[in-house]
Amino acid sequence: MHKLFFKIQIDAPPEKVWDVLWSDMTYRQWTTAFTEGSFYMGTFEEGSIMKFFDPDNNGMYSSVEKNIANKEMKFLHLGEIYDGVETVQDWGEATEDYILEETPTGTILKVEIQTPEEFKSFFEEKFPTALGIVKNLSENQL
Template identity: 35%
Template sequence: MEKLKFTKEINAPAQKVWKALWNEESYARWTESFNPNGTGSAMTSDWQVGGRTIFSDKEGNGMISTIKSMNEPTDVVFQHLGEIIKGVEDTTSEKVLNWAGSLESYHLTENNGTTTLTVQVETLKEWEKMMTDGFGKGLEIVKEISERVDG
C-alpha cells in the first residue's frame, strides 16, 4: 500500500472546513475531481464509530467503509472494508482483500482562525495518480468553499 499525504492551509475556522468537507452538497462538489466521467460522488453515513459509511457514485459503484475514530470538528478516520459494483457489495473477494482495511484520515488543526487540513490515505499503487489528482483539485475546492464569506 502507498501512503499519501495532502495538506491545505485554509483561512477559516475548523468547524467551517469540517462543514465544507462533509455537507452533502459541498462533498459532492469537492469530490467531483475523483469521478471526471461525470458520475458524481455522494457519501452516506450514520456518523457512528464502527457504523456504516458508503462512498458512491450515481451508478451505485463505490466503497463500504466504517468510521474508525472521530472527534468533530478536528479528526475523522475511515477504514475501507470493501467495494460496491452496480449496487452489489463485496468484502471478501481477493481483489478487495488487497486493500480492505486501508485508512483515510482527515485532521484539522486550527490556529488563530486558520485551519490546516491534512488528509492521509492508504491506497494501491494503481490508484495513486487518481488520488493525487483528486485530492489536489478537491482540497482546493474545500478551501474555496470554506473561505467564502457566505459559506
C-alpha cells in the same frame, strides 16, 4: 501499500472546514474532483459503515474508525459496491484520515491516505484539486 500526505491552509475555522467536508451538499461539490455526482449514504458515527457512490450507484464502503468533531475523521476502506452488491476487498489497512488543526489564521487540513498501488496515481492527481475546492468553499460560503 502506499502512504500519501496532502495538506492545505484554509482561512476559515475548523468548524467551517468540517461542515464543508461532511455536509451532504458541500461533500457533493468537493468530491467532483474525483467523480462528478459523488454522494454518500450512512452516518458518520464511529463504528458505522459509510457507503460512497458515483452517479451510477457504484462505489465503496468503509468503516468509520474515528470521528472527533472538527478535528479528525478516519475511514477504513473495506470493499467495493457494483450494481448494489458489496464485495469485500483485500486492501489491508487502506485508510483515509482527515485531520484539522486550528491555526491563528484558520485551519490546516491534512489528509493521510494508505492506498494500494492501483489507486496511488489517481489520488496524487485528484486530491490537490479536491482540497482546493474545500478551501474555496470554506473561505467563500456563508
